[in-house]
Amino acid sequence: MISVTEARARILAALAPTAAEIIPLIAGAGRVTAAPLMARHSNPRADVSAMDGYAVRSVDAASGARLRLIGAAPAGHPFAGRLEGGEAVRLFTGSVVPEGADAILIQENAQVFDGVVTVNEAPPAGRHIRRMGQDFRAGETLIAAGQRLNPRSIGLAAAGGHAWLSVHRRPRIVILSTGDEIALPGDPLPPGGVVSSNGPALASLVRVAGGEPVLLPTAVDDTAAIAAAADAARGAEMLLTTGGASVGDHDLVQAALAERGMVLDFWRIAMRPGKPLMHGRLHDVPMLGLPGNPVSALVCAILFLLPAIARLSGLSGDAPAAEPVRLGAPLPANDIREDYVRASLLTEVDGGWLAHPYATQDSGMISRLAQADALIIRPPFAPACAVGETVPAIRLSPLGV
Amino acid sequence: MISVTEARARILAALAPTAAEIIPLIAGAGRVTAAPLMARHSNPRADVSAMDGYAVRSVDAASGARLRLIGAAPAGHPFAGRLEGGEAVRLFTGSVVPEGADAILIQENAQVFDGVVTVNEAPPAGRHIRRMGQDFRAGETLIAAGQRLNPRSIGLAAAGGHAWLSVHRRPRIVILSTGDEIALPGDPLPPGGVVSSNGPALASLVRVAGGEPVLLPTAVDDTAAIAAAADAARGAEMLLTTGGASVGDHDLVQAALAERGMVLDFWRIAMRPGKPLMHGRLHDVPMLGLPGNPVSALVCAILFLLPAIARLSGLSGDAPAAEPVRLGAPLPANDIREDYVRASLLTEVDGGWLAHPYATQDSGMISRLAQADALIIRPPFAPACAVGETVPAIRLSPLGV
Secondary structure, three states: OEOHHHHHHHHHHOOOOOOEEEEEHHHOOOOEEOOOEEOOOOEOOOOEEOOOEEEEOHHHOOOOOEEEEEEEEOOOOOOOOEOOOOEEEEEOOOOEOOEOOOEEEEHHHEEEEOOEEEEOOOOOOOOOEEOOOOOEOOOOEEEOOOOEOOHHHHHHHHHOOOOEEEEEOOOEEEEEEEOOOEEOOOOOOOOOOEEOOHHHHHHHHHHHOOOEEEEOOOEOOOHHHHHHHHHHHOOOOEEEEEOOOOOOOOOOHHHHHHHOOOEEEEOOEOEEOOOOOEEEEEOOEEEEEEOOOHHHHHHHHHHHHHHHHHHHOOOOOOOOOOEEEEEOOOEOOOOOOEEEEEEEEEEOOOOOEEEEEOOOOOOOOHHHHHHOOEEEEEOOOOOOEOOOOEEEEEEOHHHOO | OEOHHHHHHHHHHOOOOOOEEEEEHHHOOOOEEOOOEEOOOOEOOOOEEOOOEEEEOHHHOOOOOEEEEEEEEOOOOOOOOEOOOOEEEEEOOOOEOOEOOOEEEEHHHEEEEOOEEEEOOOOOOOOOEEOOOOOEOOOOEEEOOOOEOOHHHHHHHHHOOOOEEEEEOOOEEEEEEEOOOEEOOOOOOOOOOEEOOHHHHHHHHHHHOOOEEEEOOOEOOOHHHHHHHHHHHOOOOEEEEEOOOOOOOOOOHHHHHHHOOOEEEEOOEOEEOOOOOEEEEEOOEEEEEEOOOHHHHHHHHHHHHHHHHHHHOOOOOOOOOOEEEEEOOOEOOOOOOEEEEEEEEEEOOOOOEEEEEOOOOOOOOHHHHHHOOEEEEEOOOOOOEOOOOEEEEEEOHHHOO
16 A cells, blocks of 8 residues: 555656647636747837826926816827927826826816816826836736636736637546446436446546546446446546456456556555555556545545646646644544545634534545535544644635535 | 625625526536435435445354355345345445345455355444445435535435436626727737737636626727617626726716616725726616726626626625735725735745735736735725734635636
């Protein structure tokens, strides 16, 4: 058995980011840049006014001065001429400051009558002018490669003149559920059958994480059927199986894929839930074999598949972030397996988190996992913890899972 | 001018959740349930084994006892008969426990030779059996109405037998940018022109928040053009405009929509950035007018549009969560307007956040907003804060923006 940390490192080491593709700007949120994005022009492209008012020369604009209004420059319609002594030009927020002007007389500090602007309060030179390139300059890197885009960065890319983005392709993750007992939701359930929850849950998780799921038809417990189904992963970025990772008589995935030439890396890790996690490579496709138990499968997906999809998408693939939480109930000492304890969270008065581990941690409880707010991390051989002690936990909702 | 809190309450009060639609289960992550989801059957549907081993009667299975192996019940293939005295049936994880059995002899505690199972350690009755309905019972509510679905709840819905989900429709948000100076990214930029960053950024934000954006062609600064464009919002859940919310000569949106019959609710709020926020109703469509300035537009979208989309989607539409952060630089006393100060965050040793407000808070700095990790909230008339003091802040990445 290897540790969770070593398992994740070995899974990530086998992965390379996908190649780039071009997508339209407004499809970019959530995608990862494959190349640095440079500003095509400066922003602002010229000195512009930050207020509604009048462009003036500060030397002319002492309090009480009267200036001749020679024109207006609405945003998008720059003033064509040059501002000379004793003159003013009407401006609005975003208007280009005319040549010759060095100050903005804001409209609250001016009176206008019959083509004459009277200065009520002298404007300091440069005030309320946004300088050319103050936000960014042409050629500057706006967004580095390997960054996840969000609505703010989409706005920045737009401001830099980009209608297209070069991003990493969504990694295709082929999902194979196995087991004679598995029926799709809504399909007839034979005696002893269970509904496939892993396939839909994992497909959703892959999509939430930015991957492209391909949900294969369920394979029955037969090595030939499993091997044939696994061939469908050729060309994908990862083959994900559920069930059959341990070595019971009816755990056939390992045997079936071995026959097909799978190079096995490891198949057991020191964690709970989820000991039988398999990692290898089949037809040059990285392969991750999750346990069949739905709780174990999803906890393993959070710990290993989310970082794997991140790495394939061009990010580093860090472990899900752990934060300190205070225990609302005691926890017993732990054994050799790193334990991921399902817990609810309450906000404390000081803004921290109070965690209540569920009394029942049975890995058959899908409903409990669905209710949980966090996974408390219990390292191997962690001593017993009393109420009020601080322990690390992974909050689930910030991960989108 | 009204407060941020009052503005949000008035915006939300004008909104009702969208009607329901049916979607396939695996398209459900991120959507909001429009009806409670009941379990179609219990889980497990029968008593099942939690381990690989042998079904036995505990009265027969003292240490050293020898039991006759009468069959096997792989998952999905329940044993047809009844287990009688002195008998054992081979089971695997998930196998239905045969009638007559009350204990699981795990395979580590058994030896098998020539059809005879020898008990090495007596199994306590009931141990390693997952009881029928232990996870949930037929008819039980698995997911209440008004819940955002995630991959775990998709797994739970699947386990409960659901191939389809009843969810609120994605609210359609019609986005209208106005201004003679606005060009789409990649299109030719006239003198004094600026690239439209609000449209792409807001469309991305709407999609991230679970809405369906409709990006209208940019309207020039002309009341007839703006009014005609706004008619395109008929039937949508919200009309979102950018620019033209204040009252400069070239701020025409308010006038144009008023001519079309807009009922104005408010148009100024005591906040920075973003004072000119307009709220009203046009053709029975709720209308939100964001400032034209990109930083102001996005900060207002985070504070008002995200809760509005949540409310339209069937959620409560709470204000973005604020959490305590420690100041890494001092902040001056605040004036009458609630201030949203762009800041970077670092993790502290104790797991908290250390916030560095940017020295330049110019609302023209799109690049700064794109870099920011958080918005520090400065209530009206907040006193000056020293380094090390704790202030509330909205972290942006957990919001997906």
